[in-house]
Amino acid sequence: MKILIINSSVRNERSYSRKLTRLFEENWKTKYPLDTFTYREAGIDSVPNIDEAWIAGAFKKPSDRTEENKKTLQLSDELVNELRDHDLYVIGTPMYNWSIPSGLKAYIDQVMRINETWKFRSGTPDGDYVGLLDHKKAFILSTRGDTGYGENEKNGSVNFQTTYLKHILGIMGVRDVTIFSLDNEEFGGEIFEKSKNKIFNAIHSIE
Numbered sequence: 001m002k003i004l005i006i007n008s009s010v011r012n013e014r015s016y017s018r019k020l021t022r023l024f025e026e027n028w029k030t031k032y033p034l035d036t037f038t039y040r041e042a043g044i045d046s047v048p049n050i051d052e053a054w055i056a057g058a059f060k061k062p063s064d065r066t067e068e069n070k071k072t073l074q075l076s077d078e079l080v081n082e083l084r085d086h087d088l089y090v091i092g093t094p095m096y097n098w099s100i101p102s103g104l105k106a107y108i109d110q111v112m113r114i115n116e117t118w119k120f121r122s123g124t125p126d127g128d129y130v131g132l133l134d135h136k137k138a139f140i141l142s143t144r145g146d147t148g149y150g151e152n153e154k155n156g157s158v159n160f161q162t163t164y165l166k167h168i169l170g171i172m173g174v175r176d177v178t179i180f181s182l183d184n185e186e187f188g189g190e191i192f193e194k195s196k197n198k199i200f201n202a203i204h205s206i207e
Helices: 016-031 052-058 067-072 074-085 102-111 162-171 189-204
Strands: 002-007 036-041 088-094 118-120 129-131 137-143 176-182
Touching: 002 016, 002 074, 016 088, 016 137, 016 176, 016 189, 036 074, 052 067, 067 074, 074 102, 088 162, 129 162, 137 162, 162 176, 176 189
Parallel strands: 002 036, 002 088, 088 137, 137 176
Antiparallel strands: 118 129
């Protein structure tokens, strides 16, 4: 398998989401030593936001694109091809203000491409989306300051992090999504240590 790791924290060594992706990689390599890894940075090295020129090129038929359109979409094309070329995505993301880091949002905007990673089933806007990245799998490795972000839990209604990512992946056709969330970071102490042990053990048990 070819595995793509996407890190999005603006922190480096102090980032727990990066610790989770490293732990995932170490565990995976011991079990599947022939698999390969690619790394995409969406935090420390920011991904540019889309702009008017990007939209003009992306929503134009490929045959009608000018050289300027193609130049504007060059990074986006690279990111989309990277997704196509890999079998498994591992997304490391902290929760910032109940959502995802702006760099990861910029990355998503670059790869959510009509007729590239998704399309309308009828060919016209009808709300019936068909994902074009089928037969892919994803792991979301998230970190959060508080706890209780699951469905029907105390903070479930303000979880715009993992619920959003799972929805976006689904639109692009990635339905096999596993989520591991390290909670309670802001509390520290024993409660955070228990959370770390639970998630670290869960990642070690991935087959």
